[in-house]
Amino acid sequence: MRVNFGLNGAPVTVDAEPYTSLVDMLRDELDAKSVKKGCEQGECGACTVLLDGSPVASCLVLAPQVEGRYVTTLEGLEKNSLMIDLREAFMENGAVQCGFCTPGMLISAYALLRDNPHPTEREVKRGIEGNICRCTGFTKILEAILDAAERIAPE
């Protein structure tokens, strides 16, 4: 079936079977390779994307369910100033090791800081509770997100 939706600011049309998951459609049909496929059970967060602005696990969303909606992946936030701050903070704080969780982690961190630019440590932990990292032990990721929050100019 044909699925029409907005991807990273542009309208797209894909011919997909209904039993295709959003993560597969994004990676295989639309070349959005930042979206990683991990557990396919909604547990690991590697496939996190924004659906109408809210983080969701794209392995649990069916392709036809995004009809008429907006999907944002890391590719669409390349020039976004908040994402640039986050990316740099991740690199400078050593928050990336193997890198597999990083795109999903950045999407969750982005949604968190967009809605709450100056979160407490606890709020950051809650913001990324759905993203699992097997390398860093989370401490450096936590530090990176708090560091990025400091780079955001106070209102």
Added chain:
Amino acid sequence: MKPLPKFKYHAPSTVEEALYLLATLDEAEPVAGGTDLVPLMRDAACSPSNLVDLNNVAELNYVREDSGYICIGATATHAQVASSPIAAKAPALVDAVSGIGSPQVRNRATIAGNLCNASPAADSAPPLLVHEAEVAIRSLKGTRIIPLEELFAGPKLNTLEPDELVTEVRLPAPPEGAGSSFKRIGRRKAFTLSVVSAAAYVELSGGEITEARLAFGSVAETPIRTRAVEELLRGKALTGGLLDKAAESVKAEVSPITDVRGTAEYRRDMCGVLLRRALAEAAERAR
């Protein structure tokens, strides 16, 4: 990589249309957030021929107050309920749904789905039980309204007919002097299923407990109320002695099993611990 089994997808835009599809299609399953259903389908534990997506049914997406009830539409997500000022009148419910899964899960998953999935560990169930929630169920034949307890038939079994849809979950708006609380124990602090969960609801007048309701998750075949302990609490002052007695008595009223998340003995003991914590917080909120 686990492909999903094949199915036909339907996206009705009205309840009427959804009910018609459920009544006429073979092996049709409704889907809301898909956070229970999609993993089950991937594991081939469930392979419906037809999926009826409720997400485009605009009339099912609301949290509102109506005739003294807090009404939650079938596609209201945990995130929607968690941030709703109306739902805030039932703090046990807000605390429970705020801790379900992760932001990614809460942005998709629904209360109706959590209840229809009928897991003994469903975190929204104990708070809704103590708030005496009712479930509105519709089919082409009409609407029936049942107490939430009657929706649960056993582990992962509900009492719905295949052509029925839960359209709303509703609970009486609590009066002045009421308070509720939800407490859970998981294997870690966040993003994990409950090993045991408990909810308490109390109404206080002077120092006296005029109404008490308690419910537990993951300690029986379905989420349950513990009515004998409730009876023990009614009409008394909330003293340390009464709490001790209630925490001990509750162990006789639950029937937990041992599984990967915890042993029966541990769960039974934790019912006493959670009862204390939940009752204390509910009473504080009632004052």
